[in-house]
Amino acid sequence: MVRLNTEENHITLENVIKEKEESHRADEESAQIPAGTGTKGATRGKLLALGAWQFFYDAHTGSVPDPFGSPRAVIVSSISLEPFLARGDVQIAKRLSSFVRGLSHLQSLLEYQPIHLVVPHMDSPLATRVREAVRGHAWVKLVELPMRHGLEDFSVIARSLGYKQQDESPVWALNVAGVLAVDRTLTMSKPATVRIISIGGPSVKSPCHLKAIPGYPIKKILSDRLSDGPARIINGGVMKGETMDGWLGLDCECEGLTVVPESADREFLGFMKLGGDRQSYSKCFASSVGAGFAERLTTALRGEQRACIACNHCEEVCPSGLMPQLIHKYLYNDELEEAEWAGTDMCSGCGLCSYVCPSKIELRAEIQAAKNRIEHELHPEEVSE
Amino acid sequence: MKWLLHLLEAFRPLFEADGKLKSLKPLFMATDRFFFSSPAATRGAPHVRDPLDVKRFMSMVIIGLLPCLLCSLYFFGLRVLAMIAVSYAVGGAIEVMFAIIRKEEINEGFLVTGLIFPLILPPTTPLWMVAAGIAFGVVVGKELFGGTGRNLFNPALVGRCFLLLSYPAAMSKSWIMPGSGLWGRLTQYVKIAEVDAISCATPLAMAKEGDPAPLWNLFTGHVSGSVGETSALAVILGGMFLVATRVANWRTVVAVLGSYIVLGGLLHALFPEMFGPVIWHVMAGSLLFGAVFMATDPVTSPATDGAKWAFGILIGVMTLMIRNIGGYAEGVMFAILMGNIFAPILDEVVIRRRLRRLNLER
Numbered sequence: 001m002v003r004l005n006t007e008e009n010h011i012t013l014e015n016v017i018k019e020k021e022e023s024h025r026a027d028e029e030s031a032q033i034p035a036g037t038g039t040k041g042a043t044r045g046k047l048l049a050l051g052a053w054q055f056f057y058d059a060h061t062g063s064v065p066d067p068f069g070s071p072r073a074v075i076v077s078s079i080s081l082e083p084f085l086a087r088g089d090v091q092i093a094k095r096l097s098s099f100v101r102g103l104s105h106l107q108s109l110l111e112y113q114p115i116h117l118v119v120p121h122m123d124s125p126l127a128t129r130v131r132e133a134v135r136g137h138a139w140v141k142l143v144e145l146p147m148r149h150g151l152e153d154f155s156v157i158a159r160s161l162g163y164k165q166q167d168e169s170p171v172w173a174l175n176v177a178g179v180l181a182v183d184r185t186l187t188m189s190k191p192a193t194v195r196i197i198s199i200g201g202p203s204v205k206s207p208c209h210l211k212a213i214p215g216y217p218i219k220k221i222l223s224d225r226l227s228d229g230p231a232r233i234i235n236g237g238v239m240k241g242e243t244m245d246g247w248l249g250l251d252c253e254c255e256g257l258t259v260v261p262e263s264a265d266r267e268f269l270g271f272m273k274l275g276g277d278r279q280s281y282s283k284c285f286a287s288s289v290g291a292g293f294a295e296r297l298t299t300a301l302r303g304e305q306r307a308c309i310a311c312n313h314c315e316e317v318c319p320s321g322l323m324p325q326l327i328h329k330y331l332y333n334d335e336l337e338e339a340e341w342a343g344t345d346m347c348s349g350c351g352l353c354s355y356v357c358p359s360k361i362e363l364r365a366e367i368q369a370a371k372n373r374i375e376h377e378l379h380p381e382e383v384s385e
Numbered sequence: 386m387k388w389l390l391h392l393l394e395a396f397r398p399l400f401e402a403d404g405k406l407k408s409l410k411p412l413f414m415a416t417d418r419f420f421f422s423s424p425a426a427t428r429g430a431p432h433v434r435d436p437l438d439v440k441r442f443m444s445m446v447i448i449g450l451l452p453c454l455l456c457s458l459y460f461f462g463l464r465v466l467a468m469i470a471v472s473y474a475v476g477g478a479i480e481v482m483f484a485i486i487r488k489e490e491i492n493e494g495f496l497v498t499g500l501i502f503p504l505i506l507p508p509t510t511p512l513w514m515v516a517a518g519i520a521f522g523v524v525v526g527k528e529l530f531g532g533t534g535r536n537l538f539n540p541a542l543v544g545r546c547f548l549l550l551s552y553p554a555a556m557s558k559s560w561i562m563p564g565s566g567l568w569g570r571l572t573q574y575v576k577i578a579e580v581d582a583i584s585c586a587t588p589l590a591m592a593k594e595g596d597p598a599p600l601w602n603l604f605t606g607h608v609s610g611s612v613g614e615t616s617a618l619a620v621i622l623g624g625m626f627l628v629a630t631r632v633a634n635w636r637t638v639v640a641v642l643g644s645y646i647v648l649g650g651l652l653h654a655l656f657p658e659m660f661g662p663v664i665w666h667v668m669a670g671s672l673l674f675g676a677v678f679m680a681t682d683p684v685t686s687p688a689t690d691g692a693k694w695a696f697g698i699l700i701g702v703m704t705l706m707i708r709n710i711g712g713y714a715e716g717v718m719f720a721i722l723m724g725n726i727f728a729p730i731l732d733e734v735v736i737r738r739r740l741r742r743l744n745l746e747r
Binding site (some may be wrong): 021149159164165232234238239240241242243259260262263264265266267268269270271272275278279280281282283284285288297298299300301302303304305306307308309310311316321322323325326341342345346349351352354355356357358359360362364365 | 429430440441444490683688689744
């Protein structure tokens with residue numbers, strides 16, 4: 001038995017011998033499914049076997065939830081605001097009937113728990129169509145969420161709906177692609193291994209959506225699609241994605257590839273320019289009084305690293321309500337327990353704090369690293385479990 | 386500007402790790418990065434960044450100070466330029482020295498401190514005192530705390546406080562009549578020897594003796610006072626720019642002025658002999674300048690919104706008390722330094738409350 005597996009963006013063949021040793025356990029597990037959980041369990045087993053379970057997330061931790069556990073609620077989000085990635089509402093609009101069928105399949109997995117369907121605008125034409133379609137499905141509750149990057153993270157949605165992490169049972173979360181995968185596996189009994197990914201970014205000549213399977217070589221996908229010049233390939237969006245080596249295969253969880261030009265241009269007296277051509281969160285450029293426009297993004301850091309000047313921009317933009325500059329201060333002094341108290345583990349990794357920081361402090365990277373350290377150094381007993 | 390870039394590239398090896406001038410690297414890097422933006426790229430997510438950097442942030446403050454600077458040239462003449470030059474030279478040299486010792490980058494913060502400092506001094510302060518003041522302010526007020534971003538007190542105010550306490554006599558007779566007419570003192574360089582002939586007490590000091598200046602003069606700035614703070618109009622223009630660009634936080638400005646106006650108005654109505662008229666007092670002295678340019682310094686004011694309100698109110702009330710009850714005619718400087726002392730604890734209170742709420746949400 002040979003299986004594709006992911007490890008830090010690499011596609012590897014799983015250790016076959018080890019797989020054989022543990023194969024008896026898989027048998028035991030599959031034997032337990034129908035016995036313990038009835039038809040619901042069988043349906044979940046099917047999701048698992050056909051690969052749709054990879055689309056399910058634990059809303060608070062972002063990990064894959066226990067397929068045979070009982071969730072408190074399910075969140076289905078149609079919002080994905082990373083630039084250049086496929087937007088959920090576009091996906092719904094194209095395949096509304098499959099989407100609604102997927103929702104009823106989801107319901108069949110549950111007892112009485114609610115499904116929260118998150119839409120951008122309650123009165124938009126799409127939301128109206130969705131509401132029409134789910135009429136009669138009393139268990140689907142529509143929730144409106146403003147279109148602001150960061151707010152669409154599952155942990156932030158779960159908290160805004162009043163689901164705390166400390167409670168026993170998890171909250172499941174899926175995006176539109178997940179619901180469509182559920183529909184595909186349960187209606188047609190076909191494997192959900194094909195993913196619809198977006199190819200976008202300033203370096204892409206003709207942005208598009210593609211159907212692709214994990215492991216497909218990225219070089220092949222991107223050949224002929226890129227404009228000239230050095231560029232960075234990102235697995236995911238520009239805010240949260242990881243840099244990817246173009247020689248690798250497509251990642252299992254890939255939602256899209258974003259290609260951003262690398263720029264080493266040095267501007268003469270750049271900080272003195274009026275800045276009508278610069279889009280900024282701050283109001284320090286002439287562009288803030290003019291009309292909107294789209295700036296060409298590059299990977300430039302656009303400044304030098306400095307000590308924190310307490311401008312508070314990071315706190316203003318944080319969708320989780322944290323104070324990134326405070327966590328930075330605690331971590332700078334190596335006060336890990338204070339950093340935990342300040343909510344490091346609640347960071348959704350949206351990257352907005354690093355984006356706006358005028359001192360170019362790598363807040364997102366620092367906080368993500370601290371999250372890991374807190375788990376391993378402050379709560380080693382939970383990790384070993 | 387290719388030639389300049391080539392020139393810098395030609396000199397770069399001298400300052401690298403095995404170059405002859407490697408200890409001066411911070412100076413070279415500051416020059417290099419002043420003329421040309423940094424070529425650095427992001428290393429991880431987010432892969433794109435906002436164009437705002439600290440240089441731009443500090444440039445905004447300098448632009449906000451320009452109306453005050455122009456007014457000061459008109460009212461007090463070319464001497465102001467000499468004071469600024471001395472302040473920048475001495476303050477800059479110390480900043481560079483500490484950057485070299487620490488092997489860190491030179492921070493743009495001194496561009497603001499170096500300009501604000503001469504603007505809050507009496508117009509004929511001897512140049513050696515300007516040098517001594519900025520040196521004390523930068524070393525004790527900033528570098529000893531670890532540099533920009535880690536200082537507790539506003540360095541410019543520390544320098545001024547040092548001068549006021551060390552040379553009270555010299556400081557108190559350095560006030561002069563502002564220029565008037567079409568050119569004001571724009572073409573003059575006021576010499577120390579002339580000062581006795583044209584010296585003139587500040588409006589706040591004169592008001593204590595029952596001779597307040599007309600409100601209109603306070604508005605335009607045609608009164609005696611510190612270099613850059615006499616004109617309420619210029620400060621308001623600069624302040625509006627800083628608040629609009631969100632470099633200065635409006636909460637601090639509103640809290641300082643609002644608390645002064647509300648409490649001052651109330652006390653003036655109750656005890657008119659003891660507390661002066663409020664609008665006159667807001668325009669007089671350095672209250673506006675302090676509220677806009679010094680209390681809003683992001684480093685030495687609290688970081689959280691709630692604490693900013695408390696900080697501003699503390700400064701407003703302290704100023705009111707010192708001016709009307711205390712022995713000093715002006716109290717903004719002491720009030721802001723006092724506010725700086727309280728800033729960390731105010732932040733701590735707000736942060737604890739916020740984190741307690743945050744942890745309940747977990």
